[in-house]
Amino acid sequence: MVLVADMEAGLEHLSWAGGTLRHVDILLVVIQPQEKILLTARRTVRLARQLGIPRVAFVANRVRAGEDDEARMHAFAVEHDGELLVLIPEDEELARADQLGQCPLDCVPDSAGVAGIARLADALEQRFLATVPT
Numbered sequence: 001m002v003l004v005a006d007m008e009a010g011l012e013h014l015s016w017a018g019g020t021l022r023h024v025d026i027l028l029v030v031i032q033p034q035e036k037i038l039l040t041a042r043r044t045v046r047l048a049r050q051l052g053i054p055r056v057a058f059v060a061n062r063v064r065a066g067e068d069d070e071a072r073m074h075a076f077a078v079e080h081d082g083e084l085l086v087l088i089p090e091d092e093e094l095a096r097a098d099q100l101g102q103c104p105l106d107c108v109p110d111s112a113g114v115a116g117i118a119r120l121a122d123a124l125e126q127r128f129l130a131t132v133p134t
Contacts, residue, residue, distance in 0.1 A: 024053055026055040026056070026128065027044075027053050028059055029045065029048075029056060029058050030059045033062070033073060056081070058076065060086070065089065085120060085123045
């Protein structure tokens with residue numbers, strides 16, 4: 001069985017008291033090339049390891065072209081012994097769809113951000129769903 005849960009931001013799910021995520025097989029941590037977000041990601045990884053979560057993987061979001069963002073995201077994943085599954089580019093079309101409360105698949109299906117999200121879905125399916133017994 002595979003369960004994917006999108007948890008709200010924060011570290012409560014990894015606390016010893018709550019431990020909502022204590023029994024997961026893999027934790028996907030969304031990172032962005034901003035230091036505050038990477039600080040929270042570092043704390044998240046540390047708590048995940050303390051809880052005994054066996055695998056941590058990263059999804060890099062809002063990666064800007066022409067910046068050192070891509071190299072920074074790869075280095076972060078290596079530094080924290082996790083796989084970087086995908087780089088999702090900064091995409092104004094996704095931001096616009098969000099502002100309008102619309103699903104990007106409906107209003108900007110050919111955008112770079114939607115393509116990045118599709119790559120994430122493919123990576124999850126290839127790496128994790130294929131290994132689950134039926």
